[in-house]
Amino acid sequence: MGCPGLYLTKEEERILDGEEGELKAKLMEVLVKLGDVFDAERLVRPASVHVSGVSYGTIGDAGLRFLRKVAEAGLRVSVPTSVNPCGICLDGNLPVDEEFERKQREIMDALESLGVASVYTCVPYQQGFQPSRGDLLAWGESSAVFVANTYYGARANREGAPATVAAAVVGRIPEYGMHLDENRVAEYEVVVEFEPRNDFEWSALGYYLGEALDGIPVLKLPTVPSLSNVKYMGAAAAASGALAMAYIPGITPEEPRMDCPERIEVEREDVFDLVEERFGTEREGFAFTGCPHRPDGEIPRFDGCAICCPANATLDGYRLRGTCPVVAPIEDVHDVVFTDSLKAAHYLASRVEVNVGPL
Ligand code: F3S
Numbered sequence: 584m585g586c587p588g589l590y591l592t593k594e595e596e597r598i599l600d601g602e603e604g605e606l607k608a609k610l611m612e613v614l615v616k617l618g619d620v621f622d623a624e625r626l627v628r629p630a631s632v633h634v635s636g637v638s639y640g641t642i643g644d645a646g647l648r649f650l651r652k653v654a655e656a657g658l659r660v661s662v663p664t665s666v667n668p669c670g671i672c673l674d675g676n677l678p679v680d681e682e683f684e685r686k687q688r689e690i691m692d693a694l695e696s697l698g699v700a701s702v703y704t705c706v707p708y709q710q711g712f713q714p715s716r717g718d719l720l721a722w723g724e725s726s727a728v729f730v731a732n733t734y735y736g737a738r739a740n741r742e743g744a745p746a747t748v749a750a751a752v753v754g755r756i757p758e759y760g761m762h763l764d765e766n767r768v769a770e771y772e773v774v775v776e777f778e779p780r781n782d783f784e785w786s787a788l789g790y791y792l793g794e795a796l797d798g799i800p801v802l803k804l805p806t807v808p809s810l811s812n813v814k815y816m817g818a819a820a821a822a823s824g825a826l827a828m829a830y831i832p833g834i835t836p837e838e839p840r841m842d843c844p845e846r847i848e849v850e851r852e853d854v855f856d857l858v859e860e861r862f863g864t865e866r867e868g869f870a871f872t873g874c875p876h877r878p879d880g881e882i883p884r885f886d887g888c889a890i891c892c893p894a895n896a897t898l899d900g901y902r903l904r905g906t907c908p909v910v911a912p913i914e915d916v917h918d919v920v921f922t923d924s925l926k927a928a929h930y931l932a933s934r935v936e937v938n939v940g941p942l
Contacts, residue, residue: 588619588622588623588624589615589618589619589623589624589625589626589757590624590625591615591625591626592626595611595626595755598611598753599611599612599615604656604658606652606653606656606658607656607658607752607753610653610658610748610749610752610753611749611753611755613745613746613749614626614746614749614750614753614755614756614757615757617742617743617746617757618757618759621757621759621760622759623757623758623759624758625757625758626755626756626757626758627719627755627756627757627758627762628662628719628754628755629662629719629720629721629750629754629755629756630662630663630714630715630718630719630720630737631662631663631664631665631707631712631714631718631720631721631722632660632662632663632664632665632720632721632722632747632750632751632756633664633665633666633667633707633712633720633721633722633723633724633727633747634664634665634666634667634694634699634723634744634747634748634751635667635723635724635742635743635744635747636667636723636743636744636745636747637666637667637668637669637670637690637691637694637703637910638667638668638669638670638687638690638906638910638911639669639670639683639686639687639690640670640683640910640911640912641670641744641910642690642744644686646690646744647686647689647690647693649745649748650690650693650694650748651689651693653693653697653748653752654692654693654694654696654697658697658752659697659698659752660697660698660699660751660752661751661752661753661754662750662751662754663700663712664697664698664699664700664751665699665700665702665704665707665710665711665712666694666699666700666701666702666703666704667703667704667705667723667724667910668703668704668705668876668891668905668906668907668910669687669690669691669703669905669906669910670683670687670906670910670911670912671683671684671687671688671905671906671911672902672903672904672905672906672911673703673894673904673905673906674902674903674904676889676901676902676903676904677903677906677908677911677913677916678915678916679911679912679915680912680915683912691703697748697751697752699751700712701894702893702894702895703893703894703904703905703906704876704878704892704893704894704905705724705726705727705818705874705875705876705907706727706730706814706875706876706878706893707722707724707727708727708730708731708734708735709810709876709878709880709893710878710893710895713735714731714735714737714739715735715737716735716736716737716836716837717736717737717738718731718735718737718738719737719738719739719756719758719762720737720738720739720756721739721742721746721747721750721751721756722739722741722742722747723741723742723743723744723746723747724741725741725818725821725822725825725827726814726817726818726821726822726875726926727739727875728740728741728761728821728827729813729814729817729818729820729821729826729827729828729829730810730813730814730817732761732767732827732828733813733817733828733829733830733831733834733835734810734813734814734834734835735836736835736836736837738761738762738763738767739761739762739827740759740760740761740762740827741821741825741827742756760827761827761828764840767799767828767837767840768798768799768840768841768842769798769799769800769801769830769839769840769841769842769844770796770797770798770799770800770842770844770845771796771798771799771800771801771844771845771846771847772800772801772803772841772844772845772846772847773792773796773800773801773802773803773829773846773847773848773849774803774846774847774848774849775788775802775803775804775805775849776805776848776849776850776851777805777849777850777851777854778804778805778806779806779808779812779816780941781923781941781942782811782812782815782872782923782924782941782942783815783923783924783939783940783941783942784854784941785808785812785813785815785816786815786816786818786819786923786924786925786926787819787854787855787857787858787925787939788816788819788849788854789815789816789817789818789819789820789821789823789826789925789926790819790820790822790823790854790857790858790925790926790929791823791849791853791854791857791858792816792820792824792826792829792849793819793820793821793822793823793824793825793826794823794824794857795824795847795849796824796826796847797824799826799827799828799829799830800826800829800830800844800847801829801830801831801832801839801841801844802829802830802831802832803832804831807831807833807834808831808834811877811881813831813834814875815875815923815924817829818874818875818924818925818926819924819925819926819929821926822925822926822929822930823925823929858925858939861928861932862925862928862932862937862938862939863936863937863938863939864938864939864940865921865938866921866938866940867919867921867938868917868918868919868920868921868935868936868937868938869889869908869913869916869917869919869920869921870885870887870888870889870920870921870922870942871888871889871890871891871903871907871908871920871921871922871927872885872888872889872890872891872922872923872924872942873889873890873891873892873903873907873924874891874907874908874909874922874924874926874927875924875926876891876892876893876896876907877890877891877892877896877898878892878893878896878898879892879896879897879898882898884942885900885942888901888942889901889902889903890902890903891903891906891907891908892904892905893905907927908920908922908927908931909926909927909930909931913931913934913935914934914935917935918935918936919935919936919937919938920935920936920937920938921937921938921939921940922937922938922939923939923940923941923942924939925939
């Protein structure tokens with residue numbers, strides 16, 4: 584039986600009752616509990632799943648045990664499923680200790696035996712998992728969720744790691760939050776009074792918006808952003824705040840739903856005063872770009888800088904393939920980093936000294 588208010592089909596009831604095995608029942612229970620928390624009325628089949636919690640550094644031994652169990656039960660994903668970056672560079676360009684590497688590879692083996700696509704990236708939408716308008720998704724990466732909602736008009740909440748594994752195997756996700764029209768209402772009209780000139784400035788704008796806003800904005804920008812601009816901005820906005828979407832005229836494929844939005848103007852100084860207050864701006868430290876990942880096609884133009892990229896990238900240059908410094912144990916190798924990503928800066932600031940700026 585599901586929770587009050589959550590309707591389960593006969594097939595879903597059967598899975599919950601253990602008729603397809605004890606472990607699958609447990610995974611269904613994870614989804615039913617999630618539905619309970621968010622007052623979902625039903626489970627839906629996601630068009631795709633993006634599994635988060637892939638780095639050993641993030642999920643540790645408990646996460647490894649959980650994935651091993653699911654894999655040993657012979658379960659397989661039942662919808663197209665991609666995975667987030669792991670904790671090691673697949674080219675060996677970031678030294679890690681032996682135990683970390685061994686356990687990371689066990690995690691990857693377990694995931695791959697479930698049938699996930701071994702893309703190891705936070706940009707699944709550029710690696711064969713491009714959503715369509717209206718698709719309901721079960722994605723566990725906040726930057727990708729922002730892009731899915733904003734750029735593709737798909738419908739995604741940021742799901743937790745166990746829920747993404749459960750959704751991939753069971754082929755269901757509770758319908759709640761950003762899946763529903765009523766929660767896609769803009770509460771702000773934000774007029775950006777300056778033109779961001781590079782990915783760093785888009786990222787800085789996102790960082791400011793994430794801090795300043797409590798809900799979805801209609802973003803009036805002086806220029807129509809590219810996908811790369813949107814992902815840099817969205818990643819930072821989802822890191823400093825919890826922004827899952829913006830309506831961007833000329834980009835977002837759905838008309839904004841609005842409810843007396845509050846009007847806010849954003850000047851260049853507002854954004855860069857905040858950035859300078861939070862982070863160093865010296866051009867010093869281990870330099871990297873690609874947070875979110877830069878796939879083939881987003882040609883690197885940066886010298887002396889590592890490029891975080893998906894597992895199957897073939898781009899030239901010093902690559903951190905299938906990983907990034909945030910999910911890898913970067914502090915074991917470098918004390919100071921320099922990045923154009925405010926998302927990376929935000930999460931790294933408690934582990935290393937961080938400098939930010941354009942590349
Ligand atoms: Fe991706 Fe790592 Fe940034 S997972 S969004 S490159 S923190």
